[in-house]
Amino acid sequence: MRSVSRDQAPPPPVFPAADVAARRCTCHPAGGDRTEMLGGLALLAGLALLHNAGAKTVHGSFDSALAWHSRGQHIVTFLFHGDQAVLCVRITNVAAAAGKDATLYLYQNEQWLKMHGSMEEYSCTEKLSLAQVLIPLNQTEYNYTLPQIVYPKAWYAIYADKYTCLMSYEDPKSDDITYEVTLLNPDAAGNPFDHFGADESGLHEFYFLLVLVYFVAACIYIQALWQTIKKGGPMHTVLKVLSIALLLQAVSALANYIHFSRYARDGKGVPFIGSFAELCDIASEVQMLYLLLSLCMGWTLSRMKKSQSKPLQWDSTPTSTGFAVVAVTAQVILLVWEQFEENEHHSFHAHLSLAGTLLIALKICLAMSLAFGLYQIISLERSTMKRQFYITFSKGCFLWFLCHPCFVVISYLFKEYQREKVITVGVVLSQSLSMVILYRLFLSHSLYWEVSSLSSVTLPLTVSSGHRSRYYS
Structure with a gap:
């Protein structure tokens, strides 16, 4: 994400849509000469197998430095559909997350494309304020049910904290905050157990x-x-x-x-x-x-x-x-x-x-x-x-x-x-x-x-x- 403004960020905004219930997560647990050509394929195998794909149960660490540099750390993109789509978040080191005002921002595809189509028009804080959903990361587990989605939409999950919009980066020197994000769509019975996005279903x-x-x-x-x-x-x-x-x-x-x-x-x-x-x-x-x-x-x-x-x-x-x-x-x-x-x-x-x-x-x-x-x-x-x-x-x-x-x-x-x-x-x-x-x-x-x-x-x-x-x- 291109840097636009580095002004001091105000306290994170509160969004009515972010009715996040801090309850137990109900999602599934993470768990010519053909000899020369064959040699080339062997090399190709080594390269291709090093390639990692993004899964929809995502593991990693929230990185304040990366979030500051990119004006928000991209976590995952997922195509939700139906009226029971769920985003589950599990984090470690809640104390460090609360001290940083760690927050997960969710953007719908239309808003995300509009924001990136006019990069010069939005400051860092303005971009964060445009998120449709805000999830403060101050508890171990969250289970957020998205509003009813009439037709499949891509949602972008972005991490930011109080250091993200500073003029210059200040190293908080805190322990790592690891996360596990699971994204679920409703299955045929309407229950949120389907790991496939709308682009992969079938x-x-x-x-x-x-x-x-x-x-x-x-x-x-x-x-x-x-x-x-x-x-x-x-x-x-x-x-x-x-x-x-x-x-x-x-x-x-x-x-x-x-x-x-x-x-x-x-x-x-x-x-x-x-x-x-x-x-x-x-x-x-x-x-x-x-x-x-x-x-x-x-x-x-x-x-x-x-x-x-x-x-x-x-x-x-x-x-x-x-x-x-x-x-x-x-x-x-x-x-x-x-x-x-x-x-x-x-x-x-x-x-x-x-x-x-x-x-x-x-x-x-x-x-x-x-x-x-x-x-x-x-x-x-x-x-x-x-x-x-x-x-x-x-x-x-x-x-x-x-x-x-x-x-x-x-x-x-x-x-x-x-x-x-x-x-x-x-x-x-x-x-x-x-x-x-x-x-x-x-x-x-x-x-x-x-x-x-x-x-x-x-x-x-x-x-x-x-x-x-x-x-x-």
Whole structure:
């Protein structure tokens, strides 16, 4: 928060809305060369797992120096909804807190944005006086029920004390004041036991259904797919990389489900598991990017050189491999940068940060690059069947690369608290559909069997357009 004024603060104001009952808290207790690429992913794992997400049962220490420097120490932001939303506060060292006139200020989103949109118009004390709710921290525990909220609103909790608005900071030299803040929304029965904010509600159920679908699909297809990969063939590398990317997505869905299941109980989740889910999504993105670029650029260069090699195989060249590695490196840097800029455990964000914007631009540029390369292939191809193969492959590629930018744009048709959910659900489903299209293409007995040397390999799993899936031995 930008410093505007450093005048002496008057005694903290009293707000009628702050009818804080000092009673027992009823909330839950806190409780190219793939070797080089793998090495890069290992480094990425170490970076991603150091990233901490903000939980909704928040622990920490009130810092008078930080509050003075920032004109208020930001504690947490939460999207409350309903008429029984509760904020629980538990602190230690009540004597030190009372000596500092320690206070928790709550601002609604509209007031917060208005205040920050006109920073020069408000002094430090004026900004504190604009808080909708004031909670004096002079008791061990508080349980504050917010006024009825007609539609979801973000609330900001800010800590300040009598040193916050001084002209120069005076070190109080008092003991630390640790806190635990738990934020709860009403559940389906109207009781304040739901740790999920309005921006996260529904994601737990979504990941449960996604894990269930992956499990059922694995039971049906994994044996046949494994037999196909074991038999080798000209597209062995493609199928293996595609399968690894799909496996990473499934592991990410499972990790997210575990994290949200724990989060539903204590508001903290398992940060390590949440980071691991993000890592798996990043690794899956890297795998697919390398696969699609290597295939597309390799085929394009082969066609330009009038190569007579077997068509439609992993036909990477130094140029295509180099292009893929550069694109992968740029994407990894932006993905890691974005994760460090965000505070929540979500693989897909609303992209309000610079890193997120650059990542969207990169995906659009890659889609355009693929479109240019595939257009060259399709325009020169005389075989109707091969042309149809390339067109179907293009659909899978564009769906993978453009689903994220498209859903970011679509999300702006929704309210702000719904945007990340729209992006997450839309992108996950679209990328899963893209993988289904590519699997269908590479294992199709009706199309790919005829246009590639895979016809010399007996496929145990085939998917024919308009026909039921069949097993071949």
